[in-house]
Amino acid sequence: MRVGVPKETASGEHRVALVPETIGRLGEGVDVVVEGSAGAAAGFTDEAYRGVGAAIGDPWDTEVVAKVAPPTQDETARLHDGQALIAFLQPLTDAEGVERLAAAGVYGFALESIPRITRAQPMDALSSQATVGGYKAALIAADRLPRFLPMLMTAAGTIPPAKVLVLGAGVAGLQAIATARRLGAVVSAFDVRPAVREQVESLGARFLDLGVQGEETEGGYARELTPEQQAAQQSELQARIPQFDAVITTAAVPGRPAPRLISADAVRAMRPGSVIVDLAADTGGNCELTRPGQVVEVDGVWLDGTTNVPSTVPLHASQLYARNVSNLLQHLAPGGELKLDFEDEITRACCVTYGGQVVNERARQVMQAAAAEAESGR
Numbered sequence: 001m002r003v004g005v006p007k008e009t010a011s012g013e014h015r016v017a018l019v020p021e022t023i024g025r026l027g028e029g030v031d032v033v034v035e036g037s038a039g040a041a042a043g044f045t046d047e048a049y050r051g052v053g054a055a056i057g058d059p060w061d062t063e064v065v066a067k068v069a070p071p072t073q074d075e076t077a078r079l080h081d082g083q084a085l086i087a088f089l090q091p092l093t094d095a096e097g098v099e100r101l102a103a104a105g106v107y108g109f110a111l112e113s114i115p116r117i118t119r120a121q122p123m124d125a126l127s128s129q130a131t132v133g134g135y136k137a138a139l140i141a142a143d144r145l146p147r148f149l150p151m152l153m154t155a156a157g158t159i160p161p162a163k164v165l166v167l168g169a170g171v172a173g174l175q176a177i178a179t180a181r182r183l184g185a186v187v188s189a190f191d192v193r194p195a196v197r198e199q200v201e202s203l204g205a206r207f208l209d210l211g212v213q214g215e216e217t218e219g220g221y222a223r224e225l226t227p228e229q230q231a232a233q234q235s236e237l238q239a240r241i242p243q244f245d246a247v248i249t250t251a252a253v254p255g256r257p258a259p260r261l262i263s264a265d266a267v268r269a270m271r272p273g274s275v276i277v278d279l280a281a282d283t284g285g286n287c288e289l290t291r292p293g294q295v296v297e298v299d300g301v302w303l304d305g306t307t308n309v310p311s312t313v314p315l316h317a318s319q320l321y322a323r324n325v326s327n328l329l330q331h332l333a334p335g336g337e338l339k340l341d342f343e344d345e346i347t348r349a350c351c352v353t354y355g356g357q358v359v360n361e362r363a364r365q366v367m368q369a370a371a372a373e374a375e376s377g378r
């Protein structure tokens, strides 16, 4: 079985789907073809790939393609019937892209759809990349703040620690909490899932009670709040937010635009020199004033809307991603041969296109809803 690794083409994408270390571990029966300079932006040279036995060549003429970002239209045109593709495919938000893959006869495996079960954890790329994003968000906040994070007792006097608030304490939020704590900040956090309080406290942060409690789905994700709950959350936050020097927001609901937590008025209530790092910028942002992809200043408050933050730590983000991909690959193709067992929960959940059809139930529902919306708008 040949696995192709294209060079990523999305703007600002520095990651690569397989790194030399993981290729070395794929085992017998798997040959890897890497596009020239595919790993360069993440620090992996063509020589390093050759050193573990990979060929440098055309990654599309293979049985399996491993990518990070969803394929563009041109890239999909290079895929062929019966070829497998492992990547982030945005099955809940990119109906067109998924349909294009189905039409091309591609077996599409979306890393977003890996189920959140213990057995699948080594393949969970959403978690590995959220870990990178959460870590980097704390560093961005520290870098942008005009003050220290830790308390410092110096001959020139004592400096109090910075106060950091983390909104959304899933994988990224918990890593942001841990990183800000290691840098010495006093950290508070909030999440709508009640189970999170204990996790927040175990990291030495304070759980900020906003009096709003949401629900958790079977998969461990949050359900979207009602408009009333959202309004209550925003107004409670507006009252509390001026106490903080930095706010890191990571709140998300799968397949939905990022929930709005911080209103424009709440930003204006913050002290000049404060910072908001909005990790949810990729899906519109948790703050009303976030400009995805930009860093803007509003009345002295910095709003960092950097998108695709994991790609700014490309070496380790790629290394973790590559381990997720190789674990999935070994699951789907044990011994170097694609053997799809649709009785298996992992295979069934992450396979979004097969035999010319969209086979993932959630993705199909989203597509039908989008088609119905388009129809009613006509």
Ligand code: NAD
Pocket: 115, 116, 117, 118, 120, 121, 124, 126, 127, 130, 167, 168, 169, 170, 171, 172, 173, 190, 191, 192, 193, 219, 220, 221, 222, 225, 233, 250, 251, 252, 253, 254, 259, 261
């Ligand atoms: P996510 O990226 O979808 O969301 C991030 C966080 O935002 C979540 O904690 C969510 O509760 C929170 N959120 C949503 N709306 C909010 C709002 N209005 N206000 C404040 N917070 C809001 O989630 P995630 O980080 O990918 O994962 C969520 C959880 O799934 C994890 O904390 C974990 O418990 C579970 N998980 C389980 C496994 C596993 O068992 N294999 C793997 C990964 C994650």
